[in-house]
Amino acid sequence: GAGVSQSPSNKVTEKGKDVELRCDPISGHTALYWYRQSLGQGLEFLIYFQGNSAPDKSGLPSDRFSAERTGGSVSTLTIQRTQQEDSAVYLCASSAGQGMVSYNSPLHFGNGTRLTVT
């Protein structure tokens, strides 16, 4: 079956431009997470969706970051006025669980979007 799909796989953009990153979760998974991964650091939580609502946006680094999810499926992470410090791999994960990750509803990750801001 299809796993979590992210696009684009790589994105190079100039400082100050806006970018959109897309995530297609596993069909039927109600929970969706965005993480950021920088070299040598643990995954940084950005935002969590349960269905179309985002009960927790606390991880978004600044108001330049926003995310939405439509139809309980596809999610888009938008970064406005990109800065060099935004360069990282952005990972999306989905889960069948109702928020609480567990052995029978682990996170399934996509392969990420590598964002480079020049």
Place this chain on the structure above:
Amino acid sequence: EDQVTQSPEALRLQEGESSSLNCSYTVSGLRGLFWYRQDPGKGPEFLFTLYSAGEEKEKERLKATLTKKESFLHITAPKPEDSATYLCAVQAGGNYQLIWGAGTKLIIKP
């Protein structure tokens, strides 16, 4: 503050040389500890969940164990295809968020 620390940062072994990776944690009310494997250019892949001290899980050459302060991922007679970064994450209290370690990069030389 909840924290997860993995050691070593990198580990180089010869094929067949067994060893262990460590994940130590300080959290309030452990709900679960998770091990993931990440290959270059890929997203993390789920391996194990451990819930309580004394619990063990096995999968092929990997065995994960849990105490009240840390978890070990033991790798027995590793093969080159076991080379990857191994990530540990903890879920604490009633929070759905996972707290992630920085990972251990494991390299198995033939």
